[in-house]
Amino acid sequence: MKLKDQYRFIRQNIKKNRARTFMTILATAMGCAFLIVLASVGYGLQQSIVKETMEQQIVTQIDVYGKEKGNNYEALTMEDIEQLEKVENVKAVTRKNQLRQMPTYTIDNYIAGTMAVSTYFPSEVKAGLELSEGRLPENPNEVVVGYQFANELKLDTEENVYDEETGEVKEEFRYSGNLVGKTITMTVQKDMESDEIREIPLTVVGILEEPTKEWMSDLNVYISQDVFEQVEAYTGTPGGEIGIDPDTLESNQVESFDEVQVYAENLEAVQGIVDELGDNNYATYSVVSEMKEINTLFTIAKAGLILVGTIALIIASIGIYNTMTMAVTERAPDIGIMKAIGANPKTIKKIFLLESSYIGIIGAIIGTIVAYLTSMLVNIGLPLILEMAFNDEMPEGLKFSAIPWSLVVIAVGICLVVTILSGMRPAKRATQIDVLKAMRREI
Known part of the structure; x- marks a missing residue:
């Protein structure tokens, strides 16, 4: 049939x-x-x-949180940075330190309170840092600011400057000028018990690109290591932290970094770098691991x-x-x-x-x-x-x-x-x- x-x-x-x-x-x-x-x-x-x-994340970015020694994890030092830079297929190693007090910034009659971050710009450029306008700092007292920093600058007045619904500064009280080329004054405290302060003039030379997601905002001011060390010398504490007694601190503390990121040459190299860092007792996180x-x-x-x-x-x-x-x-x-x-x-x-x-x-x-x-x-x-x-x-x-x-x-x-x-x-x-x-x- x-x-x-x-x-x-x-x-x-x-x-x-x-x-x-x-x-x-x-x-x-x-x-x-x-x-x-x-x-x-x-x-x-x-x-x-x-x-x-x-x-939300750069797929070639690997966050390194510390290095395991015994039962503890220690903060990364310059020696670790140099070791990380020698790993095969690593394009850049960025490092940041956050000032451990919130400075205030003033320009004309406007004021803002936001974090200051010390960063090494040459490695940031290798990692892909881009500006929306201006240029990168070339001198110690030159800074770049986050894309939304200008929105945080508000008129120094006793009136209510915030919108009750959005929580943002109202348009009429917000700084509307171009910050590039302008000088802002960063004010830091010496300690919590006195009113002693130091004012450091900083020139804004660039503004970072807008974050990729609408709900993200970048209000930081990115200062040089020299300015960061000035604040440390003024307060006598690591990171310019206030509220601790400088006399109780050890004198032989090694400089360490709050935030370290390793950037791979390409996505295919990420897992190999993560595995090698893990073998060397580094605590890491990458989006590739999360995807798995x-x-x-x-x-x-x-x-x-x-x-x-x-x-x-x-x-x-x-x-x-x-x-x-x-x-x-x-x-x-x-x-x-x-x-x-x-x-x-x-x-x-x-x-x-x-x-x-x-x-x-x-x-x-x-x-x-x-x-x-x-x-x-x-x-x-x-x-x-x-x-x-x-x-x-x-x-x-x-x-x-x-x-x-x-x-x-x-x-x-x-x-x-x-x-x-x-x-x-x-x-x-x-x-x-x-x-x-x-x-x-x-x-």
Whole structure:
């Protein structure tokens, strides 16, 4: 019996029982769509979280928190910086120290209180530092400021200068001039018990680029190491910290850094650098390591969701089994004739397996189309519903559902396996029909 004749035989049976076959295909399609949509939630949230994490951080950046010595972690020193710079595929090693008191900055009749950070600009430039305007410092008393620093400069008045809703400085009280080329005065305290202060004039020569995310802000003033040391010498404490007695401090303290980042030449080199630093007892963090953990977590979640979705297909397989059993019963005379004229039992079994596969393929195609439509509606409608329900705006670019081709292949594969297994028993039963009984419709 030719394959073309087998398909003709299958189509004839489907035409005879359109309603029953349609309901079976519908149940299969619903099961397949449920599997895909359910698993797509895991894929969608994974994509959103990975995208958000990648946008928030430079993927080639490795944060180094300290070096393990015994049971403790020690702050990194210049010796460590030199060692880190020698690691293969390292492009730059940046280091920062934050002033341990909050200075005030004044220009004309405007004032702001924000952090001062000492940084080594040559390594920052290697790492990819860019300015929105101006240039990098060339002299000790030249500084660059964060993109939002000017918004923090407010008129020095007793009036309420802050907007009650946003918490930002009102437009009419905010500094509106161009800071580049202007001199600001940084005021630091000597200690908490006296009113003694020191004023250090600083020239703003550049403004950093705007942070990549809307919710991020950079208000810092980036000072030179010379200015940082001036404040330390004035207060007599590390980092210009106030509230501690300089006489209680050790005199032989080694200069260390609050924040150290290693930048790899490319993304592929990150993991190798992390592994080497780990072998040398450095405590590190990189976005690549976080991606591994996120992907592992979501792989487990997606596997669980696919398993739950498969249950729906297994339930649909009951309908397929019933449909195929009825088909064998109704076509007993046809099977008897086929066996009487010498049809191979394998051919008869193949016909019924093809029919159950046909139901599975049609159901999978319909289910996939429905799943894609549902996914689109979920991504459009669910954020609107949540925003209305909780009166809170959803993060931009958040995806609740995503259907990659791999998920479609997995779902269609599971659907076919389930439908074929459902047709195995009825197909085997068809090969066992007695010819004489079949002709008398006695099975």
